[in-house]
Amino acid sequence: xxxxxxxxxxxxxxxxxxxxxxxxxxxxxxxxxxxxxxxxxxxxxxxxxxxxxxxxxxxxxxxxxxxxxxxxxxxxxxxxxxxxxxxxxxxxxxxxxxxxxxxxxxxxxxxxxxxxxxxxxxxxxxxxxxx
Numbered sequence: 001x002x003x004x005x006x007x008x009x010x011x012x013x014x015x016x017x018x019x020x021x022x023x024x025x026x027x028x029x030x031x032x033x034x035x036x037x038x039x040x041x042x043x044x045x046x047x048x049x050x051x052x053x054x055x056x057x058x059x060x061x062x063x064x065x066x067x068x069x070x071x072x073x074x075x076x077x078x079x080x081x082x083x084x085x086x087x088x089x090x091x092x093x094x095x096x097x098x099x100x101x102x103x104x105x106x107x108x109x110x111x112x113x114x115x116x117x118x119x120x121x122x123x124x125x126x127x128x129x130x131x
Contacts, residue, residue, distance in 0.1 A: 014056050015049075018067030019076045023096060030065045031115060032092040036084035040070040044087040048105040055108035062115045063094070063124075094120055 018034055026032050033052070037045030045068075052059065052066055059066070069078050082090050082098070091100040091114060100114055115121050 014060060014064070015052075015066045015068065018069040018078050019071060019074055021067055021076075021078060023078070023081070023092060026065060026092070026094075027096045028094050030063045031094055032065050032067050033059070033111065034067045034069065034078055034082060034088075034090045034092065036068075036079070036082070036086075036088045036090075037070045038072050038086055042070070042087055044105055045070060048087070048089060051105055051107055058108050058112055062112060062121065064111075064115070091115070093118060 023032060035045065035048050035052075039045070049068070067078065069076050069084075072079065082088070082101075084090075087103065087105075089100075089102045089104075089106055090098055091111065093099045099118065100111075116125075
């Protein structure tokens with residue numbers, strides 16, 4: 001099943017449970033950031049969610065949706081595809097490719113820099129400027 005996501009809709013939740021998510025639903029629409037941990041009590045997971053929450057608007061401006069998965073026993077499609085070991089952050093491009101993997105929490109400023117260097121993001125910026 002493909003679900004159309006309107007990332008510009010302020011009612012679209014930025015953070016979602018990624019346990020039963022198919023990344024195909026975000027292709028060409030959003031840039032998923034997938035945050036894995038073996039437990040929601042993992043300090044790295046809690047720190048990452050806090051960092052993402054602090055600058056959520058910066059993520060929304062870059063068409064980011066945050067998917068979380070803290071249940072390794074569920075063997076979700078995301079876990080089978082990305083194969084995390086403990087805590088992991090993964091950035092997926094709008095084309096569906098994995099652009100970044102990190103074993104430690106990352107600040108939104110660092111994530112934004114990576115996104116802003118992507119050719120598709122640069123085209124989006126030019127389009128918004130009317131160039």
